[in-house]
Amino acid sequence: MLLSSRRAFSVMTLAALAGLGAAAHAQEVLRVAASPVPHAEILEFVRPQLKAQGVDLQVRVFNDYVQPNLAVSDKQLDANFFQNRPYLESFNKDRKTDIVEVPNSDVHIEPFGAYSQKIRKASELREGAVVAIPSDPSNSGRALSLLAREGLIKLKDPSNIKSTARDIVSNPKKLVIRELESAQLPRALPDVDLALINTNYALEAKLDPGKDALFIESGQKSPYANFIASRKDNASSPAVTKLVAALHTPEVRKFIQDKYKGAVIPAF
Incomplete structure (x- = not known):
């Protein structure tokens, strides 16, 4: 009877120690x-x-x-x-x-970039070209700022990162700005003249921002x-x-x- 009690105690002790070990590694x-x-x-x-x-x-x-x-x-x-x-x-x-x-x-x-399957540089954009940008407010303002930096449009306040299409004060080539959900922009490339695409979606679409982007943001002070x-x-x-x-x-x-x-x- 005493041996059985000792054996039971040993089993309980080992189980308790195992539980402590598991807890330590939780x-x-x-x-x-x-x-x-x-x-x-x-x-x-x-x-x-x-x-x-x-x-x-x-x-x-x-x-x-x-x-x-x-x-x-x-x-x-x-x-x-x-x-x-x-x-x-x-x-x-x-x-x-x-x-x-x-x-x-x-x-x-x-860095946010502009991509195209129809042209090799921004100066080749035709009058009335369709430019796709993200539809969410923060990224659409970012895209417009990049277009303005390239001289394709002018904005009321170039420093306003939340600019909208309504803030375009000059559009010499009469670019048609089309807003799309960010994830759709790479798929829209065949249907538009230019698309401004978030880098994460560009990378997913096997685009190389360093080689494929016609123009791209600077990474400094972003x-x-x-x-x-x-x-x-x-x-x-x-x-x-x-x-x-x-x-x-x-x-x-x-x-x-x-x-x-x-x-x-x-x-x-």
Whole structure:
């Protein structure tokens, strides 16, 4: 009887120790929404580092700019990585959401470019040419600013990054501005004369911004850095803090530089 009691005690002790070991290795789950390229690729690069720090990074890929914010706002996901400040400000205002930028979380800049399958340089644009730009307010203003920089149009206030088509004061070639959802712009290339495309969608469409863009933004002093966004209740959580730190390493900087070769520029 005594041996049975000892044996039972040993089994219970081993089970308890096993439970403690499992608890010690438990991973905190961090669910992050991201665009496929480059955001999800960068997140996958830091996944092993986070795992070693006790964070199970789960990346959910989205192909649009609306659902990643809604999923965070509705607490389906913890954070997202796909957007810049002008877009987030516009989204919160339009959707009555309260997504916040995680402090000091800028990761990279994606210079915005103009692409065409019909011409080789901007000066070849015909009168009445159709130019496709993103339909969301922040990116449409960005596209118009780039057109103005190239001298194709003039804007009422060139410094206003939220300009709309109504702010065009001069359009010498009578360009027809067509607004489309950002994700549709690469597919629209055969049907328009020029399309201004976000770099993440250009890369997904196998366009090389360095070679294929007729003209492109400078990456210097850009207000369009992409960062980690979250809700106020978890923007400073330990897991999110570890994610930001993991994204701000020399290894990530080198990964961005080597993989994207100037199409994506580190912002830290």
